[in-house]
Amino acid sequence: MEPSSRPGYHRAALFVVLASVIYAVIGNTFFQLAYRYSAAIDEAYIVFALTSAVYALPVIYWFRRKYWYFALFIPVIWVPMLMITGYLMGLVFPLPEDDYGAGMLLLFIHGLNFAAVVLGVALGLTVNAAVAAWRKFSRE
Incomplete structure (x- = not known):
């Protein structure tokens, strides 16, 4: 049986892409702000x-x-989604081309946002693991 034919596989993959796009839009919005x-x-x-x-x-x-x-794939897929949404937001909200400080700000903001994505995924998985352990050990 192929992994893609199992129930829930496509749903989980869709949620990874959806979360990555949402996180990228939030990061680019904060950069523009x-x-x-x-x-x-x-x-x-x-x-x-x-x-x-x-x-x-x-x-x-x-x-x-x-x-x-x-x-765990959210931070990996977040990077290309960040580039795509950043390009699209750059078309809508253009920045001056001769402003080199914007590049340093971009590195700072997206570095901070990448750390937030990794920490958010780690926190979420930790909470899920704690809840699963609580349910398993409370039955005994």
């Missing part, structure tokens, strides 16, 4: 903590069953 308003960069670590917690919620809800390990 930080570029235009300096107050957003002053509170970057608060945003990091909040987005890590928010990123954990879909992992907790969508990946608590058989294909829980698919959530």
Whole structure:
């Protein structure tokens, strides 16, 4: 039996792509916000903590069953989705081409966002593991 013919496989793969796109849009939106308003960069670590917690919620809800390990692919697929959504947002909200500080800001924001994605996935999987262990050991 092929893995793709098992029930829930396509659903889990769809949730990985969907979560990656959502996280990439959030990251690019925060970059655009930080570029235009300096107050957003002053509170970057608060945003990091909040987005890590928010990123954990879909992992907790969508990946608590058989294909829980698919959530580990979210940071991997997040990178190309970040490039695609960044390009599309650049078409809608263009930045000046001679501003080199925007590149450093981009590296800082997306580095912070990548750490938030990894931490969010780890938090979500940890909560799911704790809930599964609680259910298993409370039956005995």
